[in-house]
Amino acid sequence: MQQFDLIITGGGILGTAHAFHALQKGLKVLLLERDNYPVGATVRNFGQVVPSGLADKWFDYGLTGLALYKSIQEKGDISVRQNGSVYIASDDDEQLLIHELKAHYDNKGYNAQLLSASAIQDRYPAIKPAYAREALFFPDEISVEPDKMIHGLHAYMKETFSHLKISCYTPVTSITESNGQVIVNGQFQANKVIICCGHEGKLLFPDIFSNSGQMVSKLQMMRTIPMPELQLKGNILTGLTIRRYESFAACCPSFHHIQTPQHYEELKKWGIHILFKQATDNSIIIGDSHEYAAINQTDDLGFHTNHYINELILEEASHIINIKSKQIATCWNGFYAQHNEKNIFEYDITPQIHIRTGIGGKGMTAGAGYAKASVDLLYGN
Numbered sequence: 001m002q003q004f005d006l007i008i009t010g011g012g013i014l015g016t017a018h019a020f021h022a023l024q025k026g027l028k029v030l031l032l033e034r035d036n037y038p039v040g041a042t043v044r045n046f047g048q049v050v051p052s053g054l055a056d057k058w059f060d061y062g063l064t065g066l067a068l069y070k071s072i073q074e075k076g077d078i079s080v081r082q083n084g085s086v087y088i089a090s091d092d093d094e095q096l097l098i099h100e101l102k103a104h105y106d107n108k109g110y111n112a113q114l115l116s117a118s119a120i121q122d123r124y125p126a127i128k129p130a131y132a133r134e135a136l137f138f139p140d141e142i143s144v145e146p147d148k149m150i151h152g153l154h155a156y157m158k159e160t161f162s163h164l165k166i167s168c169y170t171p172v173t174s175i176t177e178s179n180g181q182v183i184v185n186g187q188f189q190a191n192k193v194i195i196c197c198g199h200e201g202k203l204l205f206p207d208i209f210s211n212s213g214q215m216v217s218k219l220q221m222m223r224t225i226p227m228p229e230l231q232l233k234g235n236i237l238t239g240l241t242i243r244r245y246e247s248f249a250a251c252c253p254s255f256h257h258i259q260t261p262q263h264y265e266e267l268k269k270w271g272i273h274i275l276f277k278q279a280t281d282n283s284i285i286i287g288d289s290h291e292y293a294a295i296n297q298t299d300d301l302g303f304h305t306n307h308y309i310n311e312l313i314l315e316e317a318s319h320i321i322n323i324k325s326k327q328i329a330t331c332w333n334g335f336y337a338q339h340n341e342k343n344i345f346e347y348d349i350t351p352q353i354h355i356r357t358g359i360g361g362k363g364m365t366a367g368a369g370y371a372k373a374s375v376d377l378l379y380g381n
């Protein structure tokens, strides 16, 4: 039987980042991925790395992740671009919130700059002047290409750490303990196993997942044909995002007093907020919506893409940039697990078998930093 110090189930960002930090401690690590290559939330997202949208320790995890991505990019290509993040306010309330968030980050010493309407036009000529009143810009933030990043990170880790083995097309179907060792699939042996299986709750320990309090969110996304005529640098977040993200909810005194304008009501019903990210081929990723089901009822979310939701997203997006439905090249659904009270699902089945999943919508930003804290806790700092 092949022997490792640590076996990780799941090759998305959370599993991969746990492997990275364990490898840095000198551990011999086996990373097992069910599919031929990861196709979960880690490759279906925007690739926005936006600590500014997070609060409390999750902001700190975001900063750790930001620094880590930047430092790896200096040694191997993981598709990092530093073009900043911008939150564009379209009305008085959203303006008030970006001012309050700026004050919060000024206090923390985190670089945040207000952009006037004309400064927005200079930096983002594709944004319609009628929409953009004022904006809050975070120049230090980055984006990654979700369809490239995790592959680049696996390649970098394989090259850097001789004591890493990554095995794809290897679904983990059994985890047992024998003589103080954990046995995976009857084939691999380790002192510890960490399960980072994303929203897949039924293959391993279905009872624990069913009772975990996790929900699964289904998100609808779109990508346009390449549109070099629309220059949208960095992470573009808009009014509904200002009304949704946890940093605004946690750090802005006015957040819970502002009203929802009537034209946002239908969008909010579907959990829609509008984000853009221009990929390196100049296509634009547009999203997203949120529908929810309990983790053991994920099938209820359906296999379809709801055309009505896409129409709502595109209609709102067309108030912000010049976009038409015939320019949409592809649509897809993404899924992630989240825990509404705990922000993450941590469960130790035994002192050697640990579940770490359910990071929700912030895994690309905070996953790498959270994984460092998680590995430090399990192995000592």
Ligand SMILES: Cc1cc2nc3c(=O)[nH]c(=O)nc-3n(C[C@H](O)[C@H](O)[C@H](O)COP(=O)(O)OP(=O)(O)OC[C@H]3O[C@@H](n4cnc5c(N)ncnc54)[C@H](O)[C@@H]3O)c2cc1C
Pocket (backbone or CB within 6 Å): 009, 010, 011, 012, 013, 014, 015, 032, 033, 034, 035, 037, 038, 039, 040, 041, 042, 043, 044, 045, 046, 047, 048, 049, 050, 170, 171, 172, 173, 196, 197, 198, 199, 200, 203, 204, 219, 220, 221, 287, 288, 333, 334, 335, 336, 357, 358, 359, 360, 361, 362, 363, 364, 365, 366, 367
């Ligand atoms: C549409 C969308 C947009 C998003 N945008 C952003 C964004 O811009 N910024 C941001 O910070 N976050 C974003 N997120 C959130 C982020 O993508 C997730 O938080 C993150 O990718 C979760 O990573 P994960 O490793 O937990 O899960 P996943 O990426 O789903 O990885 C889990 C992996 O485990 C594997 N697996 C499961 N079970 C087994 C098994 N039994 N054996 C072996 N392998 C197994 C799966 O095949 C999968 O590869 C977005 C998410 C979505 C869906």
